[in-house]
Amino acid sequence: MDTQEAYEELGVDPSISDADLKATWRRLVAAWHPDRNPNAGADRRMQHINKAYQHICQLRDGGEDGSGNGADTPQSAAPEAPEDDSRRKTHTRKVRLSLEEAILGCTRTLRGSFTTTCNACAGNGQRVLAKACHTCHGSGAVRKAALFGWLWNEESCSDCGGDGRQRESCGICDGGGELTVAYRRRVRFPAGVREGHVLSVPTSRHGEMEIGLELEVEIEPHPIFTLGSDGQLRCEMPVNGYAWMAGRWVEVPTPNGLQQMRLNRDALAYRLSGQGFPTALRGPRGDYIVKIVPVFPAQDDPEQEALLTQLIASSSKATEADKTQPLGQWQRQLKRWHAKHNASAEND
Ligand SMILES: [Zn+2]
Numbered sequence: 001m002d003t004q005e006a007y008e009e010l011g012v013d014p015s016i017s018d019a020d021l022k023a024t025w026r027r028l029v030a031a032w033h034p035d036r037n038p039n040a041g042a043d044r045r046m047q048h049i050n051k052a053y054q055h056i057c058q059l060r061d062g063g064e065d066g067s068g069n070g071a072d073t074p075q076s077a078a079p080e081a082p083e084d085d086s087r088r089k090t091h092t093r094k095v096r097l098s099l100e101e102a103i104l105g106c107t108r109t110l111r112g113s114f115t116t117t118c119n120a121c122a123g124n125g126q127r128v129l130a131k132a133c134h135t136c137h138g139s140g141a142v143r144k145a146a147l148f149g150w151l152w153n154e155e156s157c158s159d160c161g162g163d164g165r166q167r168e169s170c171g172i173c174d175g176g177g178e179l180t181v182a183y184r185r186r187v188r189f190p191a192g193v194r195e196g197h198v199l200s201v202p203t204s205r206h207g208e209m210e211i212g213l214e215l216e217v218e219i220e221p222h223p224i225f226t227l228g229s230d231g232q233l234r235c236e237m238p239v240n241g242y243a244w245m246a247g248r249w250v251e252v253p254t255p256n257g258l259q260q261m262r263l264n265r266d267a268l269a270y271r272l273s274g275q276g277f278p279t280a281l282r283g284p285r286g287d288y289i290v291k292i293v294p295v296f297p298a299q300d301d302p303e304q305e306a307l308l309t310q311l312i313a314s315s316s317k318a319t320e321a322d323k324t325q326p327l328g329q330w331q332r333q334l335k336r337w338h339a340k341h342n343a344s345a346e347n348d
Pocket residue numbers: 118119120121122123124125126170171172173174175176177178
């Protein structure tokens with residue numbers, strides 16, 4: 001086997017990098033290993049592939065100061081080498097998280113599949129062999145009879161595209177030129193991810209490919225909480241107006257679950273510190289604002305009417321009697337003014 005034949009056996013150009021050469025060899029071995037490939041010629045083909053690869057490796061080790069010293073050190077190629085990118089694919093997809101998952105962080109198992117160009121055959125489904133094309137016997141042209149066989153036209157051989165070399169179906173993609181890559185990854189989403197964040201997941205091996213994932217975060221709208229553009233988590237909840245007046249405890253929803261909160265008739269908004277959305281990715285949690293809307297019956301029924309009358313009467317006594325209270329002061333001022341007003345009216 002000469003050098004040209006060795007490169008042809010592997011279906012690569014002599015200018016190929018060491019890293020790509022090795023990747024190609026691995027793909028071929030994976031495709032033609034007799035344990036996996038039922039093809040009758042698989043065993044022989046495997047021997048040829050290995051022989052060709054060894055031949056080129058020896059040549060390269062001798063010729064180029066021995067830096068690429070063999071087969072089993074994939075790290076020897078610089079990971080940034082652009083040639084290596086051909087085996088590496090970054091798949092972009094969206095991931096929908098609930099607001100709670102975004103607030104607290106979560107782990108998700110992502111499954112999916114996508115179709116990508118086969119790198120072994122550059123997507124054309126065929127490999128070029130060293131052998132001469134069976135159809136044109138290596139000439140690259142076929143003769144076709146024209147005008148009742150009196151003349152012959154030469155046409156480019158369609159089986160080899162005119163280069164005279166035999167093709168075979170790519171064993172990696174079964175001649176389709178495309179590979180479907182299925183992946184399954186467990187991914188940790190940090191607390192504080194927001195709508196539109198893009199997270200990069202490092203590459204991992206999936207058969208022939210190294211797959212990296214790029215995940216674009218979407219946050220599902222929440223039935224209870226809203227996340228403002230300022231990063232403030234809010235909730236607006238109706239409460240019984242009388243319970244609010246009476247300063248009773250109510251249950252409020254928080255990202256961690258229900259929580260008891262005491263109403264205060266002087267306040268309509270409540271700040272729950274450290275229970276909101278994280279202030280930064282993996283950062284501490286911000287404040288959560290609960291806004292209450294006191295709700296009173298559209299019309300009080302007679303029983304409530306009676307109770308309210310009772311309540312007003314009893315509270316008036318207490319508030320009006322206390323001269324230091326605004327209502328007590330007001331009543332005294334009003335009385336004084338009214339008395340004066342009446343007196344001057346009588347004098348007119
Ligand atoms: Zn292919």
